Amino acid sequence: MGRVTARRRVHHVTAEDAVARPDTLVVEEPLEIRVNGAPLTVTMRTPGSDVELAQGFLLTEGIIGSREDIVSVRYCRGATEDGVNTYNVLDVTLASDVPPPDVDPTRNFYTTSSCGVCGKASLDAVRLISRHGPGDDPSTVTAETLSALPEKLRGRQKVFAATGGLHGAALFTTAGAVLAVREDIGRHNAVDKVVGWALEQRRIPLGGTVLLVSGRASFELTQKAVMAGIPVLAAVSAPSSLAVDLAGQSGLTLVAFLRGDSMNVYTRPDRVRN
Secondary structure, rough: OOOEEEEEEEEEOOOOOOEEEEEEEOOOOOEEEEEOOEEEEEEEOOOOHHHHHHHHHHHHOOOOOHHHEEEEEOOHHHOOOOOOOOOOEEEEEOOOOOOOOOOOOOOOOOOOOOOOOOHHHHHHHHOOOOOOOOOOOOOEEEEHHHHHHHHHHOOOOHHHHHHHHOEEEEEEEEEOOEEEEEOOOOOOHHHHHHHHHHHHHHOOOOOOEEEEEEOEEHHHHHHHHHOOOEEEEEOOEEOOHHHHHHHHHOOOOOEEEOOOOOEEEEEEEEEEEO
């Protein structure tokens, strides 16, 4: 398994001085996900929780709907000439009754750490129909509970504290209890890892939960929440217009600019109680 952090020399420059010193950086490496032996996608990620990442990705892309759809997930030999296992290639074997993904030029799964959607050929290709839509979820959450979540997430971002270079995603109950926290250089990967954890725990759909992300609420992160059946998505930064549109169409409560006791509730405000 690859390291999460790496050390590099850096020249730290201030108005008074310049000093050479070691610096801790987050590791970024490619992960190739194969399905039934066939390459599906490559994503740049921080090593760790790779099985969760692969499983969460397959669920949020609509390829699987439950843990029972997967027979096995295993690391396989990498692309090196000597066949050494680089722990950067995962092969997922689907159950016999699960159709394999349709990989064609109109649906490009290649993702980067900064944007998971930009490789898609069109918005129509990412407007997936969720098997676990959150629209009918009766859960509610208090504004006080939401306000306390960012601090709970930050307190569990150990690698971010050391590097300053990671996104975080956390899953909470609507009472504010922490279920899972994951970090990754890609915000979409962090969410997939959390969803993959829930899949492994057989907790999909994720009714009665709140997903908090450390950055902005993009269309893609909103889609992932919808696909997992999460009723409330909260972000410390801004949402995009498409994220708000998708949340409104799907019955998802979208909260953004969650800072202190202030927040904006863009859709389904009936779920947020004072």
